Amino acid sequence: MAEVEGFREWLxxxxxxxxxxxxxxxxxxxxxxxxxxxxxxxxxxELLKLGDANGALLKFQEDHSPTTIxxxxxxxxxxxxxxxxxxxxxxxxxTVLAATAKRWLYSLRRxxxxxxxxxxxxQSVNIEAGRPWLTTQPVHGQQGQGHTSASMREDCLTxxxxx
Numbered sequence: 537m538a539e540v541e542g543f544r545e546w547l548x549x550x551x552x553x554x555x556x557x558x559x560x561x562x563x564x565x566x567x568x569x570x571x572x573x574x575x576x577x578x579x580x581x582e583l584l585k586l587g588d589a590n591g592a593l594l595k596f597q598e599d600h601s602p603t604t605i606x607x608x609x610x611x612x613x614x615x616x617x618x619x620x621x622x623x624x625x626x627x628x629x630x631t632v633l634a635a636t637a638k639r640w641l642y643s644l645r646r647x648x649x650x651x652x653x654x655x656x657x658x659q660s661v662n663i664e665a666g667r668p669w670l671t672t673q674p675v676h677g678q679q680g681q682g683h684t685s686a687s688m689r690e691d692c693l694t695x696x697x698x699x
Contacts, residue, residue: 539577540568543618551621552614566604566611570596580619580629586612587640602647609644613637 544564546552555563571577573592578585587593597605616633619625625633 537568537571537577540564540571542622543567543615546618546621547614552618562607563611563614566608567615570608570612580625580633583612583616583633584636587636593640602644602651606641606644606648609637609640613641 541564544560547555547560547563548557552560570586570592573595574582574586585591593605593608596608600608613634616625616630616637619633620627620630
């Protein structure tokens with residue numbers, strides 16, 4: 537899918553927002569995954585139908601988390617902007633595509649928030665059970681530490697009371 541590679545290159549350019557290579561790659565990968573479900577690079581009209589009852593986003597939703605689906609919608613929105621900048625879609629089609637993608641994102645607010653709440657509850661249970669290594673969020677952006685601020689406070693309290 538050469539069109540998706542062109543999209544990734546565009547995201548890296550000044551016109552596409554000069555995104556980091558990893559971010560551009562993620563957006564291109566999500567677009568490619570959705571297009572793989574369609575079977576080809578969709579036309580203007582097919583892009584509008586991605587969110588329909590039989591659309592590719594519904595199939596994509598079966599195997600991915602709400603946050604990943606949200607990111608796929610953002611990627612498709614940026615892909616529509618790419619098509620518009622390359623003059624591959626008309627301005628009116630771009631306006632409709634952008635509004636459709638915005639509506640998709642709006643409809644995903646509750647599932648994404650519910651997923652966040654579930655993850656926070658899971659972290660809380662792990663901390664309360666004395667299993668901070670099972671938490672998913674590192675403290676202060678430290679990768680691989682596996683400790684939360686609550687567990688670090690508990691460690692500090694334990695150390696000061698034993699001195």
